[in-house]
Each structure stands twice: as structure tokens, then as C-alpha cells.
Amino acid sequence: xxxxxxxxxxxxxxxxxxxxxxxxxxxxxxxxxxxxxxxxxxxxxxxxxxxxxxxxxxxxxxxxxxxxxxxxxxxxxxxxxxxxxxxxxxxxxxxxxxxxxxxxxxxxxxxxxxxxxxxxxxxxxxxxxxxxxxxxxxxxxxxxxxxxxxxxxxxxxxxxxxxxxxxxxxxxxxxxxxxxxxxxxxxxxxx
Amino acid sequence: xxxxxxxxxxxxxxxxxxxxxxxxxxxxxxxxxxxxxxxxxxxxxxxxxxxxxxxxxxxxxxxxxxxxxxxxxxxxxxxxxxxxxxxxxxxxxxxxxxxxxx
Numbered sequence: 001x002x003x004x005x006x007x008x009x010x011x012x013x014x015x016x017x018x019x020x021x022x023x024x025x026x027x028x029x030x031x032x033x034x035x036x037x038x039x040x041x042x043x044x045x046x047x048x049x050x051x052x053x054x055x056x057x058x059x060x061x062x063x064x065x066x067x068x069x070x071x072x073x074x075x076x077x078x079x080x081x082x083x084x085x086x087x088x089x090x091x092x093x094x095x096x097x098x099x100x101x102x103x104x105x106x107x108x109x110x111x112x113x114x115x116x117x118x119x120x121x122x123x124x125x126x127x128x129x130x131x132x133x134x135x136x137x138x139x140x141x142x143x144x145x146x147x148x149x150x151x152x153x154x155x156x157x158x159x160x161x162x163x164x165x166x167x168x169x170x171x172x173x174x175x176x177x178x179x180x181x182x183x184x185x186x187x188x189x190x191x
Numbered sequence: 192x193x194x195x196x197x198x199x200x201x202x203x204x205x206x207x208x209x210x211x212x213x214x215x216x217x218x219x220x221x222x223x224x225x226x227x228x229x230x231x232x233x234x235x236x237x238x239x240x241x242x243x244x245x246x247x248x249x250x251x252x253x254x255x256x257x258x259x260x261x262x263x264x265x266x267x268x269x270x271x272x273x274x275x276x277x278x279x280x281x282x283x284x285x286x287x288x289x290x291x292x293x
Contacts, residue, residue: 054235072235098233
């Protein structure tokens with residue numbers, strides 16, 4: 001039996017998404033393919049597979065990623081889905097699953113990657129807003145007519161939506177930073 | 192040189208396992224066997240540890256099967272020196288512990 005489920009998770013909800021996939025596995029639904037928001041399941045043995053999400057350091061087609069994925073495959077880990085640099089991995093629960101030996105270090109690595117990702121998004125937004133404002137100021141002094149009005153509207157749109165997204169991102173950036181601090185503190189005693 | 196290096200368990204056991212040439216999965220099995228099933232390395236941890244140790248020259252990738260997916264690794268002389276240094280540090284810890292806590 002097969003079924004497809006459409007669901008959207010934000011990047012910072014990876015723990016929830018992972019939990020959901022593992023819960024589905026417990027119920028006997030094994031993920032066989034995943035792309036953005038779309039998950040294909042096939043019925044199988046309950047808890048046959050253990051799932052994990054990972055963010056690759058570099059583009060999925062790069063030599064670095066390929067060699068990492070080959071390494072994983074050699075150890076019995078299969079990639080069942082991808083969405084940009086996010087990959088969906090699974091391995092047989094009987095083979096030990098994904099229980100990381102050093103959970104703290106694993107969490108920290110993941111959090112740092114997330115921080116890098118949010119920083120990239122934030123920097124792109126800043127550049128976009130700055131470009132928009134510059135264009136608006138230039139047009140204010142020199143431009144007139146239909147085309148200028150259109151460009152003005154377009155730039156205002158970019159600036160406004162860019163600012164909105166930036167504000168929307170603040171709590172998430174904050175929560176990632178706090179989690180990183182907490183994890184580092186934990187490492188002092190547990191590492 | 193390298194006097195202040197503290198190795199993680201994963202790195203320590205991997206270096207021990209690599210006294211004989213092994214590929215990734217072999218290292219995981221060997222490590223688990225040596226620690227009586229206590230230390231189960233995850234593929235991600237091992238991959239990260241291997242890349243770092245290659246960079247530092249503690250281990251080397253064996254030539255031959257360039258196209259093969261199964262790359263084999265082995266410890267270098269520098270790697271052996273690092274393990275010895277760590278063993279001395281661990282012995283110091285245990286000795287001091289024994290002196291005080293009985």
C-alpha cells in the first residue's frame with residue numbers, strides 16, 4: 001500500500017519533522033521519497049526504519065557531498081529524499097538506527113549549520129532592501145513617468161516584504177542562538 | 192608538540208582500529224567490538240572524524256582503489272604518537288583518581 005502526504009515544515013522545525021517520520025515508521029508507514037512538502041510512504045514493518053534529516057555543507061552534487069553520501073551508503077544508510085541541501089536519510093532500526101553517540105556534538109553541528117543558513121538569508125535580505133532603497137532614492141530625484149512609477153512600486157514591495165520577513169525571522173534566529181549557547185554549556189560537562 | 196591534545200572517544204578508538212587498514216564500516220564494527228558494544232559510532236561522526244584526522248595527517252587514505260567507493264584508511268607515525276600522548280594523559284588521570292578516591 002502507498003500513500004502521499006502533503007505537509008510543510010520550516011527548516012527550524014527539523015526535530016518535529018524527524019519525529020513525525022519516525023512516528024509514521026512506528027505505525028508501519030515507511031518514507032520512500034520526499035521533496036519539498038511532499039512525502040511518499042509505503043506500508044511495511046512497523047519501526048523497520050529509523051529516519052533522520054541532515055543539512056549538507058555543500059551543494060548536493062558537489063564532490064564533497066557525493067563522497068559523504070557514498071560513505072553513508074557503505075554503512076547501510078540510504079538517502080530517500082532531498083530538498084535543496086536538506087536530505088532525508090534512513091537506516092534499518094535493526095542496524096542500530098541513528099542514535100548518535102555524542103548527542104550534544106551532533107546537536108551543535110546541526111545548530112551551527114542552521115545558524116549559517118539563517119545568516120545567509122538575512123544577508124541576502126539586507127542587500128535586497130539596500131538595493132531597493134537606493135533605486136527608490138535615485139528615482140525620486142530623476143525619474144518620472146509610467147515606467148518609473150512601476151519600478152518605484154516594485155522596489156517598495158521588495159523593501160516592505162524584505163523587512164517583514166526579517167522581522168519574522170528574529171525570534172527564530174534568537175532561539176537558534178540560545179540553543180547554541182545552551183548546547184555549548186552542556187559540552188563543558190558532558191564532553 | 193601536541194602535548195595538550197585531548198582526544199574524543201570516537202577519535203581514540205578510530206586511531207586504534209586503524210593500526211590495520213580498514214574502510215569506514217570496518218572501523219565502526221571494530222570500534223564496537225573493542226569497546227564491548229558500548230561505543231557505537233554514527234556514520235556522520237565517523238566521517239567528520241576521518242576528514243579531520245586526514246587533514247591533520249594522523250591517518251592516510253590508502254591508494255589503489257581510487258574509483259572504488261570503499262576507501263581504506265590507516266594510521267600514520269604521527270597518529271601513533273598522538274595515541275601514545277593520549278594514553279599517558281589518561282594514565283595520569285586514572286592514577287590521580289586512584290590516589291584520592293578509593
